[in-house]
Every structure is written in structure tokens, then in C-alpha cells.
Amino acid sequence: METKKNTTLREGFLVKRGHLVHNWKPRWFVLMPDKLLYFKYDGGKRDSCQRGKILLKDCGITSPFLDYENRPLVIKLRTKNGVDHFLEACSREERDDWAGDISAATEKLRGPEGVKGPNLQTTTTGSQLHDINLIKVLESMYDVHSGIKMGNHLDHGSSYSNCFSGSVVVDWLVFSQLALTRVEALTLASALQEESFLWPVGLKSVEALRTAGLTEHFMDDSTALYSFSDSLKKRGSVKAETSMSAVELSGKVIKRGYLLKQGHRRKNWKVRLFVLRSEPAYLHYYDPTKDDISPVGGFSLRACLVSSLGDNGVPSGVKGNIQGNLFKIITQEDTHYFIQAPTQQQKMDWIEAIRQHT
Structure with a gap:
């Protein structure tokens, strides 16, 4: 029995170029068996x-698609007519789920x-790690135009x-097709680390190197940090600076x-x-239309109150068009935040997660 063409397979926010x-603008995407629809949010x-x-x-x-330096969570779709669409997810897990x-x-x-078009890169089978030249891999990684983009990151x-x-x-x-799967890429990255490239x-990556086995010490983790060796530091040296904002953003996501x-x-x-971060517990929010990696706002969750708001009528203090799934956060300084989740389940998940860190 064929899948009905009007069946919704998946829906949610993505940021589209x-x-x-x-x-870049956030849009509500609906995946159907033969097409991907997108809608604008008018107010709420x-x-x-x-x-x-x-x-x-x-x-x-193509996923991951890494041509945008400050947007590492982009999926690229190319239609049979050669039109490219670039969509950004909110997390690596969401990106991989949407791409899959x-x-x-x-x-x-x-x-x-049927015509065989390009498949999702991460689903290709086989191996190509034998007889690989680590020096050439390192040179490609270090290329100022097409290599890995270095930046500022926070840790503890x-x-x-x-x-x-x-x-x-x-x-x-x-993305560079030097490895066919994430498992292969992790093995290759571990080899580069073994050679001190x-x-x-x-703390996180250093501890992983100290405690893990030889084949497992490199971490496929967005919070584990690495740099090139000292012999390749012409593009800049690694420096550690501590600030109050850094402390806010240093918690575990x-x-x-x-x-x-x-x-x-x-x-x-x-x-x-x-x-949402813990240790310290903070909730930050970012403007997805901007390439800036800094939050536009945030607050400590210490002594915060979070509550679900009913969808019958518009609660006091709420303006504009309301989709529903409302909840409110009151900070220790008595600042009120009104927030809408895409679904009722996501609203309850967010409320529960926030309450565990207040």
C-alpha cells in the first residue's frame, strides 16, 4: 500500500536561506512523502x-554542509532542476534526523x-581509510579557504x-569525503590525534585523552575542544580567558x-x-537570522518559576496572534518571559527540563 501524499512525516522549525x-529566516517546515512545504509565522x-x-x-x-562558517548545522538540498535550498537545524541531532x-x-x-541522484553522504557504505595519507589530510584541514574554521569556544x-x-x-x-561515515571520521580523527597533529x-577533551582507549580518545562532541599542533600555529595561538559571560555559557548543554x-x-x-545549560543553570536565546554566535539574551534559572498557560483565551500580558502551547518563566528579578512551543509535548518537555534546573 503506497503512502498517501498528504501524510505528514515530520514538521518543525528550520532556518532557511x-x-x-x-x-536567513525561520520557517515552519512540513515533510510529506513527495515534497517539503514551508510556512511563515505571522507573529505567534x-x-x-x-x-x-x-x-x-x-x-x-548533502548533510553536513559546512560552507557557512558560523552555521555548522546546515542541510543542502538540490532539486532535479539544479535549484539549491539551504536549511539550518537547531542541533546536530535534529539536523541528522531531518536529513535522514x-x-x-x-x-x-x-x-x-529510477534515476540515482546523490544520496545523503553519511549513509554511504564501505571504507576508504586504508593507505590514507595523514599529512595530506592535515594540509586539507588547515587550508585557510576550505579547511576547518577556527573560532572562540567555551569550556568550564x-x-x-x-x-x-x-x-x-x-x-x-x-563533508570533504575523506571519510564515508561518522565512525570512519572518528577513527581518522583519532589517528590524527595519535600523531599529535x-x-x-x-578539560573535556584532555580528560577523554587521559582515560579512554587508544581507538576512542577523540570525541565526536560539540563541547570537546581541539586545536592544531604548535607547528601549525601561524593562523593564531590558543588562548584561555575567563569572564563572567564565559562562565554563563560554560555549562553543559x-x-x-x-x-x-x-x-x-x-x-x-x-x-x-x-x-538550556546546567552547572551553572542558564537559559540563553539566540537570533537564528544572524550569523553571530553570541546570545541576544539569557538569564539564570536559579529560583525561577516556570508554569504552563492554558490555551483557552489569551492570558494577561500576552499580545498578538497565539498558536498555543504557551508557558511562562518568572526570573528571580521578577522578569516575565512568555514563550510558545511548536507542540504541546515540546512545551511539557521544556517545562520539565527547566524545572529540574531551577
Whole structure:
């Protein structure tokens, strides 16, 4: 029995790059068996009129797609007519889930003798790690134009410059087709570290090197930091600086996701990327339309109150169009935050996660 074409396979927020003006805007995406629809949110409510669609038949997928330095969670879709679409997820897990579901949908649209378009890179089988030249791999990684992008990162209250995370290394090796799977990329990264081409930076990666086995000491983790060896430090040295903002952002990431937040002054609703951290417990939010890696706001969760708001009528203090799934956070300083989740289940998940860290 064939899947009905109007069946919703997956839906949620992704940030899409425009075709004419290359700005990034959050859109609500709905994956169906033969197409991907996207909608705009008007204030706090989804627009009933779709803004566009991407036909999936013979559509090629590249994930991870790493051409955007400050956007490591992008999926690239290329339609059979050669039109490229760039979509950014809120986390590595969400990116991989979306890419996997889209790839599965495109595979089902190919008949027994259908045209074979490019598959999702991370699903290719086989191995190509034998007789690999680590020096050439390192030179490619270090290339200032197409190599790994270095930046500032945080670990346990310290800010490190000119480094990168373990998951960025794994993403880059897969994207560059130097490894066919994440497992292969992890093996290759471990070999580079064994040869001291890559060095651990910060407590997490150093501890992993000290305690793990020889084949497992490199971490496919967005919070484990690494740098190039001293012999390759012409592009900048690793420095550690401690600041109050660094301490706020140094906690372990517990949860990430796109939520709607009401502004304090204009009372308008905007999609924000929320990141919940522990030790110390903070909730930060980012503007997904900007390339800036710094949050636009955030607050300590100490002594915060979080509560679900009913969807019958508009609660006091809430303005504009409301989709529903509302909850409120009151900080220790008595600042009120009104937030909408995409679904009832996500609202309850966020409330539970926040309560565990207040």
C-alpha cells in the first residue's frame, strides 16, 4: 500500500536561506512523502498560506554542509532542476534526523529503474581509510579557504580562541569525503590525534585523552575542544580567558530548540533558538537570522518559576496572534518571559527540563 501524499512525516522549525536576498529566516517546515512545504509565522501563529515547496523526486542531499562558517548545522538540498535550498537545524541531532527522513522520502520516490541522484553522504557504505595519507589530510584541514574554521569556544568557564570542536572535525571529514561515515571520521580523527597533529584543548577533551582507549580518545562532541599542533600555529595561538559571560555559557548543554518568544517592549513574537545549560543553570536565546554566535539574551534559572498557560483565551500580558502551547518563566528579578512551543509535548518537555534546573 503506497503512502498517501498528504501524510505528514515530520514538521518543525528550520532556518532557511533566501534565494534572491541571501538572508536567513525561520520557517515552519512540513515533510510529506513527495515534497517539503514551508510556512511563515505571522507573529505567534503559523500562516495558513504556504510560502513555498521543495519537490523531493530526484532531490540530492548533502548533510553536513559546512560552507557557512558560523552555521555548522546546515542541510543542502538540490532539486532535479539544479535549484539549491539551504536549511539550518537547531542541533546536530535534529539536523541528522531531518536529513535522514528527507533522504528516506527521496529514496521511496525512486522506482526500481529510477534515476540515482546523490544520496545523503553519511549513509554511504564501505571504507576508504586504508593507505590514507595523514599529512595530506592535515594540509586539507588547515587550508585557510576550505579547511576547518577556527573560532572562540567555551569550556568550564574559560574562553579558548583559535580552536574547534570534535563534532566540527567529524562533520568536515565526512563533508570533504575523506571519510564515508561518522565512525570512519572518528577513527581518522583519532589517528590524527595519535600523531599529535590535533591537540586537546580544555578539560573535556584532555580528560577523554587521559582515560579512554587508544581507538576512542577523540570525541565526536560539540563541547570537546581541539586545536592544531604548535607547528601549525601561524593562523593564531590558543588562548584561555575567563569572564563572567564565559562562565554563563560554560555549562553543559541540556536542551536546544526553536521556540517563539514575546518581546518585552514591542510584544511581538519571534522565533529564537533556546539553549538550556546546567552547572551553572542558564537559559540563553539566540537570533537564528544572524550569523553571530553570541546570545541576544539569557538569564539564570536559579529560583525561577516556570508554569504552563492554558490555551483557552489569551492570558494577561500576552499580545498578538497565539498558536498555543504557551508557558511562562518568572526570573528571580521578577522578569516575565512568555514563550510558545511548536507542540504541546515540546512545551511539557521544556517545562520539565527547566524545572529540574531551577
